[in-house]
Amino acid sequence: MKIIIIGSVAAGTSVAAKARRNDENAEITLYNADYDISYSICGIPYFLGGEVDELETLTPRSAAWFKKRYNVDIHTRHEVIGIDTDKKSVTVKNLDTSETKQDNYDTLVFATGATPTTPPIKGGDMKHVFHVRNIQNTATINSFMVSNNPKKVTIIGAGFIGLEMAEQLTHKGLEVTIVQRSNQIMPHLDKDMASRVEEHIRDNGVNLLLNEEATVITENAVQTKSGNVIDSDIVILATGVRPNTKLAKEIGVELGASGAIKVNPKMQTNLSDIYAVGDVAESFSIITGKPIYRPLGSTANKMGRIAGDVITGGDLEHRGILGTGILRVFDLAVGYTGLSEKGAKTEGFDIEVLHNIKPSRAEYLGGKELIIKAIADRKTSQILGVQIVGEDGVDKRIDVFVTAISFKAKAEDLFHLDLAYAPPFSTTKDPVMYTGMALQNAIDKKNKLITPQELTDRIDSGERFQIIDARATKQYEVSKVDGAVNIPLAKLRDEAKNLDPNIPTVTYCNKGVTGNAAQNVLKNMGFKEVFNLSGGNKNYQSFKRKL
Structure with missing residues (x-):
């Protein structure tokens, strides 16, 4: 043969x-x-940034x-x-x-x-304009950088390659600007999660321009449709393949x-x-x-x-993919798998959405926050998709979720996983387990969730809510959900008599746990409909910043 x-x-x-x-x-x-x-x-950006010493590697x-x-x-x-x-x-x-x-x-x-796409930009064929596509091309970029010592770079596109190049060239000492046509980076993420990464990129000194389109490249600048002129010694095209x-x-x-x-x-x-x-x-x-x-x-x-x-006569078959991806952006890892909230709605699923903010491991051993957004099908309880942003432990959790979704796990199955635990690696109730527990409770209507977006949309449409901030007063005075009243959890049982049990009520704390406890108190006291704010005030304030 x-x-x-x-x-x-x-x-x-x-x-x-x-x-x-x-x-x-x-x-x-x-x-x-x-x-x-x-x-x-995938290793090319790390050579150009100096993290990989030899191209031959x-x-x-x-x-x-x-x-x-x-x-x-x-x-x-x-x-x-x-x-x-x-x-x-x-x-x-x-x-x-x-x-x-x-x-x-x-x-x-x-x-x-596949071949990198070349956007129709005047000047896109100039000698200081590059795609990131293969080894020979990478050697040419490196040679140009060594010979010309560029100080300012414009990256057109904010997908994987664009963000990896932004990180690496920032580390290399260049002043980096990203130009992105759409209103967010990383199109496979939901906007509320992408905005967290955008904020982090800007905090690391990158000039991120959203809803901008590069139209002309000259020897020393990139001009945009809105009239911005960006000084540029080198231009990277990262607009997909x-x-x-x-x-x-x-x-x-x-x-x-x-x-x-x-x-x-x-x-x-x-x-x-x-x-x-x-x-x-x-x-x-x-x-x-x-x-x-x-x-x-x-x-x-x-x-x-x-x-x-x-x-050659074998019987292997392709079982499909979830579209899983993971990316390092400065100190953050960004992982996603399965359907986004937007994608799940487009496919017609009736979904439950949870924002779970938990440390990756014991905080007394340096555990950092993970922000997990999980989507489940209310009809079947199956997990449909997960997005995670955090400094530590993202890869471990996203791979667990990939495995679970691949085998059609239900939300409750996550809670029952016998995951490895020791304080340097996890918490006693791992973020994966808590995600499954909270999602299943929401699906079963034991502990209903409401996202900041849904709450805002419903209020804007004229619905009336009682919003209870169950945190300490000092925390409430620093930042709060619009329209919320402060009733700390310890006082809630006494002060609940001043609330109307027939009006839909939203409880929240900083991340969700105390808000869930407040939700249970009000439910047990006969309140008709009580929601816990998904991700708490932290998630709400992040949502507000992107508006």
């Missing part, structure tokens, strides 16, 4: 490695237009290494420029000599990856709703003996079953392994 793979970064090399493990006799050839194979695109494997270990022929600087599906042949161009040749296949795999589907489209490969190649769970396209994997291929959501496109190295590796197994 002759397998030809087009592309040899994460997905392509994974196809080859798995196919070889299954079949020692298969002839496996990879054609790659780039100079390098199997490199870490990001290219741990060469074509020679693959040949020796897997008996796989990898031809770099060779581009497949044509495919004849009837003859099962490809036309390959040597980019160094311009010579072409024909090669035949039994099975063909598209692992052509698009799948490299041109060659596939030419031969009739079907594209999916996302614009990437449509594949079935075995990574097969609509054409016989042709597969697609990695950033060129579409995945699907574990939750909704609908197409989803998330170009990440982890997904690419998984897809490649599945295709390599299927091609």
Whole structure:
């Protein structure tokens, strides 16, 4: 059997490695237009920022290494420029000599990856304007920075690469400005969580411009649609990527709703003996079953392994993804998985939303706050999505939530998890466990929750609420929810007689625990409808700052 793979970064090399493990006799050839194979695109910002010393660290494997270990022929600087599906042949161009040749296949795999999008900005092709896309490009950026010693950088786009570059170049001593067209960073986050990260970015000296659009790049500035002129010695384009589907489209490969190649769970396209994997291929959501496109190295590796197994007679299948992501932004880690609140509503779910603010481990051992936003389906109690922002322990918790959602866990299941506990690592009731407990109580209507957004919207629409601040008076005097009256928890039983039990009531404290206790007091005293403010006053004040 002759397998030809087009592309040899994460997905392509994974196809080859798995196919070889299954079949020692298969002839496996990879054609790659780039100079390098199997490199870490995600590590590039950390080299440019100086956190990774040597660029070669990001290219741990060469074509020679693959040949020796897997008996796989990898031809770099060779581009497949044509495919004849009837003859099962490809036309390959040597980019160094311009010579072409024909090669035949039994099975063909598209692992052509994705290309950074280039926004229509005048001056976008100038020599100090760069995408962050591959090893050769990274060497060029580094050479430019060494030769020109730039002081000011403008980054266009506030997704993963844009924020990672902002962090790294700030550490390197550059003055950083981010220009973002939309009203928030990281589009997969809800606005209330993204705003926390935006505040942190600004606190670290980055000039973050939202609802701004770069229109012109000159030798020393970036001009925006609103008339801002940003001094810039170097410009980074970080406006996302698009799948490299041109060659596939030419031969009739079907594209999916996302614009990437449509594949079935075995990574097969609509054409016989042709597969697609990695950033060129579409995945699907574990939750909704609908197409989803998330170009990440982890997904690419998984897809490649599945295709390599299927091609050589195996029975692996792709089970979908949750769109999980995690990012370090200065001292914060930002993780998310599954559906956002906005996404869940768009899909028609009736959702419960919890903001849980808890320390990552014992505070007396330096535990830092985690802000967890969790979304669950009221009908089934299943967890639909989670977003977490914090300095410590985010990766550990997001991975627990990923596992739980993947296995369709209900909110109550989280509380019953036997998670590892010791004060240096967790609290006695881990934030994951508390999240499940509070969500289930809300779903069961034992302890109803209301978000700051929902409370504000309902008041604006004319609804009347009693809002009770159950904290100490000193805390109330510093900051409070609009319209709240201060009745500390210790006095609530006596003073509840001055309240109307028939008016919807909201209780809150700083983060939620005392507010929950106050909620239980009023419920037990016969109050008709009592909500606990999700995330307490801390969450409310963060919400107010973003308005």
